[in-house]
Structure formats: structure tokens, C-alpha cells
Amino acid sequence: MAQYTQICSECGATGIVNYCQHLIGGELLWSGQSTCESCGANIEFDDRGDLPEELKPAILAEEGEWQLVLDDRNDLVPALRVIRERLQVSLQESKAILNDLRGTKTTLAWIQDGLRQVNLSSTLVSCSRAGNIGEMGQGQ
Numbered sequence: 084m085a086q087y088t089q090i091c092s093e094c095g096a097t098g099i100v101n102y103c104q105h106l107i108g109g110e111l112l113w114s115g116q117s118t119c120e121s122c123g124a125n126i127e128f129d130d131r132g133d134l135p136e137e138l139k140p141a142i143l144a145e146e147g148e149w150q151l152v153l154d155d156r157n158d159l160v161p162a163l164r165v166i167r168e169r170l171q172v173s174l175q176e177s178k179a180i181l182n183d184l185r186g187t188k189t190t191l192a193w194i195q196d197g198l199r200q201v202n203l204s205s206t207l208v209s210c211s212r213a214g215n216i217g218e219m220g221q222g223q
């Protein structure tokens with residue numbers, strides 16, 4: 084499970100928050116959990132929507148990076164609409180994103196779910212398996 088550190092609001096000690104993404108009933112969520120080793124305070128939270136950008140690298144390091152590829156490239160207009168809606172980007176940005184749509188598997192599965200709702204089929208491809216992540220990785 085991916086982790087980040089934060090300061091305990093009860094005692095000020097540095098603690099580790101474990102977090103992960105979920106796709107439940109077509110809705111993208113992420114949740115975190117932390118137990119302070121110093122004072123025992125327990126924090127649990129859930130948040131809707133995509134994972135904050137700064138928390139993605141740890142998930143990518145764990146699950147690898149994935150790419151969403153449309154099965155039919157002739158049907159771009161509804162696909163662009165789904166991307167704009169889900170990622171809150173402009174039309175211009177959505178075009179660039181669709182050309183190279185990469186991210187965590189859960190985020191992409193959520194976009195794939197949106198595409199399915201407009202009858203577009205797509206495939207998730209593991210970038211690491213394709214062997215093209217290589218030198219561009221974070222050098223973990």
C-alpha cells in the first residue's frame with residue numbers, strides 16, 4: 084500500500100498514512116488510514132474523485148503505469164467529452180491527453196467506465212509490461 088508521512092494533529096509526532104484508490108459503483112474514491120505510533124490516535128478518511136497529483140507517484144511505483152487505448156479511434160468526439168468531464172480539462176487539453184492517456188490503473192478504469200457509458204470500448208495496457216516506461220521512470 085502506498086504511504087505518505089504527516090504530522091499527528093494530536094501529539095505532533097510524524098506518522099505514516101497508508102492510502103489507496105478504489106472504484107466503487109462507477110465512482111472514483113481514495114482513502115487513507117493512519118495510526119499514530121506515539122499517541123495511538125487513529126485517522127481514517129475517504130475522499131471522492133481522483134487522487135491528488137503528488138500522491139500518484141507512489142501508486143504508480145507500486146502498480147506500474149497504465150495507458151488507456153481506445154479500441155476505435157474513429158469515435159473521438161464522445162471520448163473527448165468523457166475526458167473533459169472526468170478530468171476537468173479544456174477541449175484542447177483533452178485532445179492531448181487522449182493521445183497519451185496514462186495514469187494509475189484505478190483512475191484509468193474510472194475513465195474507461197465513463198467511456199463504456201457512451202458505448203466506447205477501450206483497453207488498459209500496462210506501460211511497464213510494454214517496456215516503454217524504462218528510462219523515463221522516477222529511478223526508484
Ligand SMILES: [Zn+2]
Pocket residue numbers: 091092093094095096119120121122123124
Ligand atoms: Zn499522535
